Amino acid sequence: DIQMTQSPSTLSVSVGDRVTITCRASQSVSSWLAWYQQKPGKAPKLLVYMASSLESGVPSRFSGSGSGTEFTLTISSLQPDDFATYYCQQYNSYSRTFGQGTKVEIK
Amino acid sequence: QVQLVQSGAEVKKPGASVKVSCKASGYAFTSYGISWLRQAPGQGLEWVGWISAYNGNTYYAQKVQGRVTMTTDTSTSTVYMELRSLRSEDTAVYYCARDIIAGRIPFDYWGQGTLVTVSS
Numbered sequence: 001d002i003q004m005t006q007s008p009s010t011l012s013v014s015v016g017d018r019v020t021i022t023c024r025a026s027q028s029v030s031s032w033l034a035w036y037q038q039k040p041g042k043a044p045k046l047l048v049y050m051a052s053s054l055e056s057g058v059p060s061r062f063s064g065s066g067s068g069t070e071f072t073l074t075i076s077s078l079q080p081d082d083f084a085t086y087y088c089q090q091y092n093s094y095s096r097t098f099g100q101g102t103k104v105e106i107k
Numbered sequence: 108q109v110q111l112v113q114s115g116a117e118v119k120k121p122g123a124s125v126k127v128s129c130k131a132s133g134y135a136f137t138s139y140g141i142s143w144l145r146q147a148p149g150q151g152l153e154w155v156g157w158i159s160a161y162n163g164n165t166y167y168a169q170k171v172q173g174r175v176t177m178t179t180d181t182s183t184s185t186v187y188m189e190l191r192s193l194r195s196e197d198t199a200v201y202y203c204a205r206d207i208i209a210g211r212i213p214f215d216y217w218g219q220g221t222l223v224t225v226s227s
Contacts, residue, residue, distance in 0.1 A: 034214065036152075036214070038152075043202055045217075046213070050211055050212075089152075089214070095166065095168060095169075096154040098152045101152075
């Protein structure tokens with residue numbers, strides 16, 4: 001299976017900060033990479049697919065980049081609603097795998 | 108609107124089986140597949156397997172291979188996941204999510220989750 005490694009595990013930030021989360025794959029997944037946001041007690045929400053395509057309805061302050069084995073999710077100016085846990089996920093193979101998650105918390 | 112509605116919480120003893128359902132509506136059911144995922148308490152997301160609603164083809168994660176069976180009922184647009192020989196480490200919230208193998212957009216709609224607790 002392809003292993004996905006996210007960093008950092010936790011981010012302590014303030015409203016208005018620029019946030020960058022990194023995801024590395026153990027082998028190339030081309031652009032078959034998605035990002036999700038999850039809040040406590042809720043199902044994850046798709047933010048970005050194909051590494052850089054924004055899902056419909058997702059605010060433009062979210063953006064994704066990268067290809068191959070290195071990917072980034074950026075939140076340009078963190079809003080109060082953005083405090084959550086973020087996961088990357090590869091779907092290059094039918095065996096989908098997730099990163100371990102990055103919790104974005106209030107500083 | 109697209110909806111995936113899952114069955115309710117279950118409590119099972121070790122060694123028992125559980126069957127969770129996921130009823131789809133608001134889209135062409137057989138044009139997509141469904142993946143099942145799970146999340147143990149305080150942990151990350153784990154993919155369990157996938158089933159095509161078109162022809163019933165399946166892919167299962169190695170970790171549960173041999174203990175899991177996914178099926179579909181096209182007459183009711185419902186997907187089922189049965190997990191057998193339950194262990195305490197199977198305790199988790201199980202989610203279904205719309206998914207197409209080799210499609211550009213994964214997991215765009217999710218069910219509300221079903222808590223499965225395995226305890227003696």
